[in-house]
Amino acid sequence: MKLDKEILHPSHPQHKLKCEYTQIPFNCDGCKEAGIGHKYKCDACEFDLHRACALAPPTIVHPFYKKCNFRFLTRPPGPVMRICDACRKDVVGFVYHCSACGFDLHPCCANLPQVLDDGERNFHLCMKLSSSCHRCGGKGQGWSYRSECKNYILHVACVKELLVESWQAIYLNVDKNKVREIQTRIPSLKGTLKNHHRGKGGKVRKCCQIAAGAVRIIISAILGDPTALIAAAVGSFISQSR
Ligand SMILES: [Zn+2]
Ligand SMILES: [Zn+2]
Ligand SMILES: [Zn+2]
Ligand SMILES: [Zn+2]
Ligand SMILES: [Zn+2]
Incomplete structure (x- = not known):
């Protein structure tokens, strides 16, 4: 997707919107869903749009x-x-x-990518579930991401739910200094994750590592920007709190 630095959007005709990168979650004034990473923002008003919403083709x-x-x-x-x-x-x-x-x-x-790569394995977007979702245990409606080995499946809906829960914990109920603290801890989170399931047996541990990677990459995609760093923090938080 081509990134214009400034655009004029029909939903906010009074001011130009500037492309900006944020690690703090925002609420999109277009689709009303959460976002992170690149957004189009009005400097004069509290007005934000996802990249996908700002540049949506007709x-x-x-x-x-x-x-x-x-x-x-x-x-x-x-x-x-x-x-x-x-x-x-x-x-x-x-x-x-x-x-x-x-x-x-x-x-x-x-705009969800058909294939996501968490660095170790691919996750494919599926319309229907072939087996149970790891979060809700069900095969309910809605799209999901499935690992290539087919061992790991997550509803897009369930990842959104996880996201809301973890934001309430790490963002909405804490002040901005805390968020900054979480962000600066990102490089160490991988280590934390690996230690989390020590002693519970190899299989469980491997599964949870896959879970963390999967959740991270899927969160990024759902929020509309796979490059966003905070997704790593949220993903790790989620897998630790399970
Ligand atoms: Zn949006
Ligand atoms: Zn404005
Ligand atoms: Zn149709
Ligand atoms: Zn589910
Ligand atoms: Zn949706």
Whole structure:
């Protein structure tokens, strides 16, 4: 995706939006979902947009719905509450909607990479679960990421839930100094993770290491920026608190 330094967006016509990088989570004023990393921001107002929301093309085709023509809308259509078919969360702002089938996708969900690489293994985006999700233990609806070995599966929805929980713990309930503290601890987190399951047997330990890596990389993708550093902190926090 091409990154313009400054854009004028129809949802905020009064000011230009500047591209900025943040390690502090923000709330996107377009899709109303959480974000991190690159965002488009108005300096004069508290107004932020995900990169995917700011630069959303008017129509897209998604590999999971090859026959659908998704149109970008700034509000969900019709009087009925819409749910994102990827993450199963309510759609309250920007959305891609197929009027023929009624499918809805948050812009960030529509942009989820088909393959994620955590450095050791690939995770593939799947429309349906072949076995149980590691977080909820179910095979419920919504998209998931599955490791190439097929041993590790996480709903996109479940990762979002984890994210909210951990943000409440590490961000919303603590002051900004604490967040900074967490960020500066990032390089040491890998070591912490490896020690976490010492003594519980090789198999468990290996599984949890996969879990941490998977959660980290999936979080980054869901928040719309795979390069964002805090995803590492959040991912580690999650796997420690389980
Ligand atoms: Zn957004
Ligand atoms: Zn403004
Ligand atoms: Zn359709
Ligand atoms: Zn979604
Ligand atoms: Zn799940």
